[in-house]
Amino acid sequence: MTIKKQLKTAKRIFLASPHMSDEGYEQEYVKEAFDSNWIAPLGSNVDGFENELAKMVGVNAAAALSSGTAAIHLALKAAGVGEGDIVFCPTLTFSATANPIIYQNAIPVFIDSDYKTWNMDPDALEQAFEKYPDVKAVLVVHLYGLSADMDRIMEICSKYQVTVIEDAAESLGSFYKGRPTGTIGDYGVYSFNGNKIITTSGGGMLISNNEQAITKSRFWATQSRDQARHYQHSELGFNYRMSNVVAGIGRGQLKVLKKRVQRKKEIFKFYRTKLSEIEDITFMPVNEWDSPNYWLSCATIEGDISSIDVMNELEQYNIESRPVWKPMHLQPYFENYDFVGNEVSEKLFMTGICLPSDTKMTDEDLTQVVSIIKGLWEK
Structure with a gap:
C-alpha cells in the first residue's frame, strides 16, 4: 500500500466546518429552550x-431568519425590487446572492471583480450605471471575508440614489475602515451556514438602521400574518423565521466570534509565510483599509502547476480544498443575463484555490x- 492510500484513510481535514465553543455556551442556550419547551x-x-x-x-435592528438567502430576498423586497x-450583482459570488x-x-x-479586492470593480459599476441608469438596487459582496471598496461603491450608488445591500454572508467579523x-x-446580510465563521447549523440575519423595514421584514417572514384574531393575510408571506433552538446556538457562537477570527488570521498568515517562496502562488489581497475575518485562505496559482493540480493532490491525502466561485455570468442558468467588465472574475476562477481553513486545524x-x-514544486 502506498503512503497516499494510507493517508487517504486518515482523518479528514475540512475546508471549514462547524466549531462549537469549548465552554459550551451553545448548549446552555439550547437547554434553556428545551427546559422552557420553547423550541418552535x-x-x-x-x-x-x-x-x-x-x-x-x-x-x-436585526431579523433572525432561516438563511442568508432569505435575508437577501427580504432585503430586495424591502428595497422595493x-x-x-x-x-x-457581483458575478464572482455564490448563487445565493443572485437567486x-x-x-x-x-x-x-x-x-x-477587480484584482485589488477580488470584489465588485467600482470602474465596472460606473460603466454599468452608464448603460443602465434606472437601477433599483445594488448587491455588494464581501468575498471570503475581504471588504469591497465601499467608499467608491457608496459614492457611485449615492449619485444614482440607489439602495445598497451588503451580502456579508462570508464576512461577519470583518471591518472596512473600522466599520463592520x-x-x-x-x-x-449575514449567514450562519455550517461552514461560516460562526454557525447555527443554518440560518441568517438581516440588519439595518431602518427599524421600520426590519419590522416589516419580520412580518413577511412569518407568513405576513395580519394582526387579527383569525388567520388573515393581506400580503404574500414567507416561512423564513429562525427557530428558538437554532438562535440559541447563534447566541453561544457570538461569544467566540473574536476567537474564530483570530484563528482564521493565524491560518492565513501561516500559509502566506510558508508558501511565499513559491513565485507561482499569490494570496488574496488584504488592503490597508481592510480588516478581514479571513473566512477562507485563498490564493491564485499560475504556472506549470495549476490550482486543480493542487486540489487533486490534497484530496489524495484526504484534505478538502475547492475552487474560487465560478462567476454567475458563466453559469448555465444566468448566461443570458448581461455582464459588465473584462475577464478578471474568470481569471480568478480559473486560477483560484480555497485552502483548508478550518479553525479546528492544528499546527x-x-x-x-x-x-x-x-512537494508538487519539488518534484
Whole structure:
C-alpha cells in the first residue's frame, strides 16, 4: 500500500466546518429552550440573538431568519425590487446572492471583480450605471471575508440614489475602515451556514438602521400574518423565521466570534509565510483599509502547476480544498443575463484555490498541507 492510500484513510481535514465553543455556551442556550419547551420559531433566544448581534455590529435592528438567502430576498423586497427591475450583482459570488433577484422577478446585471479586492470593480459599476441608469438596487459582496471598496461603491450608488445591500454572508467579523461589513449600505446580510465563521447549523440575519423595514421584514417572514384574531393575510408571506433552538446556538457562537477570527488570521498568515517562496502562488489581497475575518485562505496559482493540480493532490491525502466561485455570468442558468467588465472574475476562477481553513486545524495539520503543496514544486 502506498503512503497516499494510507493517508487517504486518515482523518479528514475540512475546508471549514462547524466549531462549537469549548465552554459550551451553545448548549446552555439550547437547554434553556428545551427546559422552557420553547423550541418552535420565536422565543427568548431569537430576540436575544437579534439584539446581541445588532449591538455587536452597531445597528438599530436585526431579523433572525432561516438563511442568508432569505435575508437577501427580504432585503430586495424591502428595497422595493419587483418585476422587471434591474439589480446590479457581483458575478464572482455564490448563487445565493443572485437567486433572490429572480425570486422577485427582477433582472440581474452582473458586475466584474477587480484584482485589488477580488470584489465588485467600482470602474465596472460606473460603466454599468452608464448603460443602465434606472437601477433599483445594488448587491455588494464581501468575498471570503475581504471588504469591497465601499467608499467608491457608496459614492457611485449615492449619485444614482440607489439602495445598497451588503451580502456579508462570508464576512461577519470583518471591518472596512473600522466599520463592520454589512453596516455601510442600507441593508446587511449575514449567514450562519455550517461552514461560516460562526454557525447555527443554518440560518441568517438581516440588519439595518431602518427599524421600520426590519419590522416589516419580520412580518413577511412569518407568513405576513395580519394582526387579527383569525388567520388573515393581506400580503404574500414567507416561512423564513429562525427557530428558538437554532438562535440559541447563534447566541453561544457570538461569544467566540473574536476567537474564530483570530484563528482564521493565524491560518492565513501561516500559509502566506510558508508558501511565499513559491513565485507561482499569490494570496488574496488584504488592503490597508481592510480588516478581514479571513473566512477562507485563498490564493491564485499560475504556472506549470495549476490550482486543480493542487486540489487533486490534497484530496489524495484526504484534505478538502475547492475552487474560487465560478462567476454567475458563466453559469448555465444566468448566461443570458448581461455582464459588465473584462475577464478578471474568470481569471480568478480559473486560477483560484480555497485552502483548508478550518479553525479546528492544528499546527501539524497546517504543516502537512504546506508540505504537500511544496512537494508538487519539488518534484
